[in-house]
Amino acid sequence: MDAPDDRVVELLRGARRIAALTGAGVSTAAGIxxxxxxxxxxxxxxxxxxxxxxxxxxxxxxxxxxxxxxxxxxxxxxVKPTVTHRLLAALEAQDRLEAVITQNIDGLHQKAGSRRVLEVHGxxxxxxxxxxxxxxxxxxxxxxxxxxxxxxxxxxxxxxxxxxVFFGEAVQEMDRASRAAARADVFLVIGSSLTVYPAALLPQHASGRVVVVNRGPVEMASADWLRIDEAADSFFARVAPGLHLPRLAQDEPLGA
Ligand SMILES: [Zn+2]
Missing domain, CATH: 3.30.1600.10 (SIR2/SIRT2 'Small Domain')
Structure with a gap:
């Protein structure tokens, strides 16, 4: 494991209140x-x-x-949830992940077992x-x-x-999403290039460390952010063993 991997593992192992923002990159790995x-x-x-x-x-x-x-x-x-979906569900099961804020509309976080999901685009x-x-x-x-x-x-x-959420309709859950970002000691941005507003502004609300795992450029990236320029699944599959998660949550029905 190289230095950025170690740094992310260290941050996530020490974190007590994680929040995550997920974008299309998390679902493309599942085939969406x-x-x-x-x-x-x-x-x-x-x-x-x-x-x-x-x-x-x-x-x-x-x-x-x-x-x-x-x-x-x-x-x-x-489609089935990916390593990334299941890893976020496992962090929630440990009661260390406060919210998954997602721009995706496919319900894959819930299918992976996540319950604290804020679907800003419905x-x-x-x-x-x-x-x-x-x-x-x-x-x-x-x-x-x-x-x-x-x-x-x-x-x-x-x-x-x-x-x-259709064009011209209000995004949902943004107040809760902003509060979750502000309270988090680690704010993860996963599979998003931060081009779709207002969700793209959420990292600006973060008071803790911002970690971005996304292959390709990211808008408005701050020099303070820890950037991993890699597909989320390959990254999290590599660092997951170091996180000592109790389990990667099972597949659950989408309607649950
Ligand atoms: Zn009716």
Missing amino acids: PDFRGPRGLYVTRQYDPEKTFDIGCFDRDPTYFFAFARDFVRLVER SVRSGHCRGCGKGYGYEALKAKILGEPIARCDACGGVVKPDI
């Missing part, structure tokens, strides 16, 4: 394409991001969105009717997305929208 990357879901499947996640388009005609949603749910059902694990507000859990929502051209509400026949 980066929405914004050059080989992203939109490009490979020809979904236009502006149109897919535009609330005006959705309310006029949600057919386009539900074509994407069917592909996405089938993909999410297939997720596909629940949905609400645009007409009457009735809420739907994952299994009911999934059945509608996979079984109907447009997911319709049982109560009023309105359109059921998954709780993904």
